[in-house]
Amino acid sequence: MIICKSPLEIEKMRRGGLVIWELLNELKAMAVPGVSTYDLENAAEQRIAKSGAQPAFKGLYDYPCVLCTSINNEIVHGIPSRRRVLKEGDILKIDVGVKIDGFYSDSAVTVPVGKISPALEKLVRITEESLYSAIEKVKLGGRLGDVCAAVENYVRPHGYAVVRDFVGHGIGSQLHEDPKIPNYGTPGHGPLLKEGMVLAIEPMVNTGTYKTRILDDKWTAVTEDGGYSAHFEHCVVVTKNGPWILTKP
Ligand code: MG
Numbered sequence: 001m002i003i004c005k006s007p008l009e010i011e012k013m014r015r016g017g018l019v020i021w022e023l024l025n026e027l028k029a030m031a032v033p034g035v036s037t038y039d040l041e042n043a044a045e046q047r048i049a050k051s052g053a054q055p056a057f058k059g060l061y062d063y064p065c066v067l068c069t070s071i072n073n074e075i076v077h078g079i080p081s082r083r084r085v086l087k088e089g090d091i092l093k094i095d096v097g098v099k100i101d102g103f104y105s106d107s108a109v110t111v112p113v114g115k116i117s118p119a120l121e122k123l124v125r126i127t128e129e130s131l132y133s134a135i136e137k138v139k140l141g142g143r144l145g146d147v148c149a150a151v152e153n154y155v156r157p158h159g160y161a162v163v164r165d166f167v168g169h170g171i172g173s174q175l176h177e178d179p180k181i182p183n184y185g186t187p188g189h190g191p192l193l194k195e196g197m198v199l200a201i202e203p204m205v206n207t208g209t210y211k212t213r214i215l216d217d218k219w220t221a222v223t224e225d226g227g228y229s230a231h232f233e234h235c236v237v238v239t240k241n242g243p244w245i246l247t248k249p
């Protein structure tokens with residue numbers, strides 16, 4: 001069941017969304033060669049505590065950290081570690097969620113570490129643009145399939161593949177609610193978009209195969225062929241006036 005949120009509930013998610021936006025900007029600035037993903041985790045944990053929010057991921061399904069930090073061929077759910085030190089030319093995906101007054105917000109970015117190759121620059125740019133092409137489809141009377149299809153249709157002409165094993169999701173008093181939001185679909189199909197629905201839309205885009213594999217840590221999802229992957233995510237609410245991105249000012 002897809003739960004529509006009240007204006008008061010959306011306001012709570014907005015507050016969390018702005019905490020995440022500021023946090024991600026701080027982490028982006030910190031993500032330079034020589035810094036470990038544990039350094040980022042540590043900074044994030046302190047920053048979230050100071051903001052009065054609670055981390056959303058730590059402890060959920062027994063996940064051990066407040067951030068997911070995934071590098072290069074890692075798609076999502078990379079676990080921060082002192083042994084993972086960023087290198088010039090890496091792409092780092094930072095995914096973070098918080099909870100404020102019982103309501104969740106969730107957002108992710110892909111960050112270039114130092115100077116990255118033109119090919120990776122393009123992957124990152126196209127993936128971010130695909131998120132905005134999907135957000136444009138978030139409107140009253142539209143269908144979820146319009147949003148889902150927008151991502152794949154945007155990236156496919158560039159020869160990229162969308163991940164199928166992981167999807168976006170509804171969000172509210174639970175981090176993961178209905179509906180599931182794949183990054184592919186059929187326009188005109190799926191649930192009608194209604195006022196107050198909040199969608200965590202998150203394109204995961206690979207240079208090679210869409211297929212994935214989970215590492216022995218039981219969390220980190222990587223591309224099966226070792227290709228690169230990029231990821232962006234925003235929480236977007238359906239309003240009378242079109243899409244409202246809660247995780248961006
Ligand atoms: Mg996320």
Ligand code: MG
Nearest residue numbers: 106200202233
């Ligand atoms: Mg999410």
